[in-house]
Amino acid sequence: MNRRNFIKKAAIGIGITNIGFCLNGCKSLENKTAVSQSKQKPDVVLIMADDLGYSDLGCYGGEIHTPNIDKLAENGLRFSQFYNSARCCPTRASLLTGLYPHQAGIGHMVKDQGYEGYRGTLSKNSVTLAEMLKIGGYQTAMVGKWHVARDALTKNNIDNWPLQRGFDKFFGTIPAYGSLWDPAGLVEGNDFIEPWDDFFYTDAISDKAVDYIKTADKNSPMFLYLASPAPHYPLHARKETIDKYKGVYDKGWYETRKQRIKNVKEIGLVSEDIDVRIQDEASKPWVMEQNKDWQAQRMQTYAAMVEELDRSVGEVLQAIKNNRKINNTLILFLSDNGGSAEGHLNDTIERLNSPWNSSFAPEKTPNGEPVVKGDIPGRPLGGPDTFGSYGLNWASVSNAPFRRHKIWVHEGGISTPFIVHWPEILKNPGSICKDIGHITDIMPTLCEVSGTKYPSIFKGKTIKPYEGESLFKVFEGEKRQRKPLFWEHEGNRAVRINKWKLVSEYPGEWQCFYPGQDGKWELYDISEDRGELNDLSKKYPEKVKQMAKKYKDWANKVGVVDWEIISKG
Numbered sequence: 001m002n003r004r005n006f007i008k009k010a011a012i013g014i015g016i017t018n019i020g021f022c023l024n025g026c027k028s029l030e031n032k033t034a035v036s037q038s039k040q041k042p043d044v045v046l047i048m049a050d051d052l053g054y055s056d057l058g059c060y061g062g063e064i065h066t067p068n069i070d071k072l073a074e075n076g077l078r079f080s081q082f083y084n085s086a087r088c089c090p091t092r093a094s095l096l097t098g099l100y101p102h103q104a105g106i107g108h109m110v111k112d113q114g115y116e117g118y119r120g121t122l123s124k125n126s127v128t129l130a131e132m133l134k135i136g137g138y139q140t141a142m143v144g145k146w147h148v149a150r151d152a153l154t155k156n157n158i159d160n161w162p163l164q165r166g167f168d169k170f171f172g173t174i175p176a177y178g179s180l181w182d183p184a185g186l187v188e189g190n191d192f193i194e195p196w197d198d199f200f201y202t203d204a205i206s207d208k209a210v211d212y213i214k215t216a217d218k219n220s221p222m223f224l225y226l227a228s229p230a231p232h233y234p235l236h237a238r239k240e241t242i243d244k245y246k247g248v249y250d251k252g253w254y255e256t257r258k259q260r261i262k263n264v265k266e267i268g269l270v271s272e273d274i275d276v277r278i279q280d281e282a283s284k285p286w287v288m289e290q291n292k293d294w295q296a297q298r299m300q301t302y303a304a305m306v307e308e309l310d311r312s313v314g315e316v317l318q319a320i321k322n323n324r325k326i327n328n329t330l331i332l333f334l335s336d337n338g339g340s341a342e343g344h345l346n347d348t349i350e351r352l353n354s355p356w357n358s359s360f361a362p363e364k365t366p367n368g369e370p371v372v373k374g375d376i377p378g379r380p381l382g383g384p385d386t387f388g389s390y391g392l393n394w395a396s397v398s399n400a401p402f403r404r405h406k407i408w409v410h411e412g413g414i415s416t417p418f419i420v421h422w423p424e425i426l427k428n429p430g431s432i433c434k435d436i437g438h439i440t441d442i443m444p445t446l447c448e449v450s451g452t453k454y455p456s457i458f459k460g461k462t463i464k465p466y467e468g469e470s471l472f473k474v475f476e477g478e479k480r481q482r483k484p485l486f487w488e489h490e491g492n493r494a495v496r497i498n499k500w501k502l503v504s505e506y507p508g509e510w511q512c513f514y515p516g517q518d519g520k521w522e523l524y525d526i527s528e529d530r531g532e533l534n535d536l537s538k539k540y541p542e543k544v545k546q547m548a549k550k551y552k553d554w555a556n557k558v559g560v561v562d563w564e565i566i567s568k569g
Contacts, residue, residue, distance in 0.1 A: 007408025030529040038085040041221040050232035053339030053398025061263035068314030082418035082437040093337040097126040098443025099464030102558040117559030130166030136452030141169040143205040144227030171208040178360040180236035181384035206312035210319040230309040231457040233389040237304035245300040252286030253393040260400040276531035280396035282513040291377040298390040331421040340406040344557040409487040409494040427477035440468030491563030499527035
C-alpha cells in the first residue's frame with residue numbers, strides 16, 4: 001500500500017473533509033542546498049501536541065482523521081526514531097533550551113524540590129528558542145500551554161513567563177492542564193484574563209495564532225510556537241466531532257492496537273518483522289470489560305480532541321499560505337510524550353478526590369453546572385461538566401506499537417511523531433527518516449537555519465552549551481550518527497547508543513500495574529527489538545556495564561538526584 005492510499009484509508013468511515021488548505025506541489029527546490037542561499041531567513045513554526053501517542057495521527061498509522069497534519073507529512077519528512085523527555089514540563093524545558101531537563105531546572109515537575117536540577121522553573125543559565133531567535137532578528141509569539149514556571153495561578157513571580165523569556169506576544173495558559181471550556185491560568189501578555197462566551201481553548205489558540213500571522217511584519221522573519229493543550233486530560237471536545245467516531249472503537253483496545261501495529265509496519269515506520277505486544281501487560285481483555293459503550297465513548301472523545309487539534313493546525317497553515325511564504329517556512333510538529341495513563345489508571349470513582357484530578361478543575365461550568373471530576377462508568381466525557389480521561393488501555397493504543405506510556409522511558413513513553421515541512425530545503429518530501437533525533441536537537445537546528453550564534457553570555461548570565469545536534473544536514477538528505485542520548489524521570493532511566501538501549505523502571509507506585517519493576521537494567525537491540533521484549537542484559541553483561549557507566553557520568557553531569565530522595569522531599 002503506498003503512502004497516499006494509506007492516508008486515505010486511515011480516514012475511511014469518519015466522513016470529514018479537509019478545511020481547504022493545500023500544500024500540493026510544494027516540492028524541494030533543486031538549487032536550494034543551504035540556508036545561506038536563501039534571500040530571506042525562513043519563518044519557523046513549532047507545533048507541540050500534548051500527550052499525543054506515537055500512532056494517533058493518520059500518517060503514523062492511526063485511524064483518527066488528521067488530514068492537515070498528514071498533508072504536512074506527505075510533503076515533508078517523518079522521523080521514525082525521534083525522542084522526547086517522557087513528560088510535559090521536562091520535555092518543554094528541554095525543547096525550549098536545547099538542554100536536558102535537569103540542566104534547564106526542571107528535572108521533575110514545576111515545584112522547587114531543593115536541588116539545582118529540580119527548581120521547577122527555567123534556569124537563568126539557559127536561553128530559550130525565542131531569546132536566541134530574537135538575537136537573529138526574529139519576531140516571536142507563542143500560543144498555548146507554557147508549563148515551565150512555578151507560579152502558574154499568581155503573578156508573584158513572572159520572570160520565567162513567556163514575555164520574560166523572549167516572546168513578543170503570548171496567549172495561553174501557564175499551568176500544566178485544565179478545562180478546555182474554562183481553563184485555569186489563562187493569560188494574555190502578562191495579565192490573567194477570563195474566557196469569553198463560547199470559549200473553547202483549542203479554537204482560541206489557533207485564532208490567536210492566525211491573528212499573529214496576519215499582523216506580523218512581512219519584512220522580518222517570524223517564529224511562532226503553538227503548544228496545543230490537546231489531547232491532554234481532561235478529554236474535552238465538541239459533541240459533533242465526538243459523534244463522528246461512533247462505532248469506530250466498539251471493537252475495543254486490543255483490536256484497535258492490533259490494527260495500528262499493522263498500519264505502522266505497512267507504512268515503514270518500524271520493520272515488518274519487529275516483535276511487539278498486541279496487548280499491554282496491564283491491560284485487561286476487552287471481552288471482560290463491563291462498560292464497553294462507555295469505554296468506546298472515552299476513546300471517541302480522545303480521537304475528537306486529536307481531530308480538533310488537526311483542524312487548528314490546518315487553520316494556522318492556511319494563514320501562513322495566505323500571508324507568508326510557505327515554501328520558506330520551516331514547520332516542525334511533535335508531541336511532548338507518549339499517550340498518558342497517569343492519574344486515572346483505576347478508571348473508577350476512587351480517584352475522584354485525588355489532587356491530580358482536582359488541581360486545575362473548575363467547580364462549575366461557565367453555565368453554573370457542577371463539574372464532575374473523574375472517570376465514572378456510564379458517564380460520557382467531552383462536555384464542560386466532565387473532567388476525566390481514557391485510561392491505561394486506550395493509552396496503550398495511542399503508543400502502539402511500543403511498550404509503556406508517559407512517565408516511563410521505554411519506547412512508548414519517549415517516542416514522538418516528528419514531522420518536518422520545509423519545501424525549499426527538504427530533499428525527499430514524503431519520505432521517512434530513520435535517523436535518531438531528540439528534542440535537544442531543535443535549538444542547534446534553529447541556530448543554524450536562522451544564522452544565529454548561540455550565546456555564551458545572556459543578560460549577564462553564563463549560558464550552558466546546548467546538548468543537541470543540528471538536524472539541518474538530515475533535512476538535506478544526509479545521514480548522521482547521533483551521539484548517545486540519556487533519560488531520567490521519576491527514577492526511570494535510559495541511555496541509547498546507536499542500536500543499543502539500556503533502560504530500567506523505578507520500583508515505585510506503579511508496581512500494582514507492572515509488578516515486574518525491580519530497577520534493574522534491561523538491554524535491548526533497538527534495531528531488531530524496538531518492542532523491547534528480548535532483554536539481552538545477561539547475554540552482554542559488559543555492554544550493560546559500559547552503558548551504565550556512561551549513564552552515571554551523564555547523571556552526575558546534569559544534576560540527577562536519586563529519585564528516592566526527591567520523592568520523599
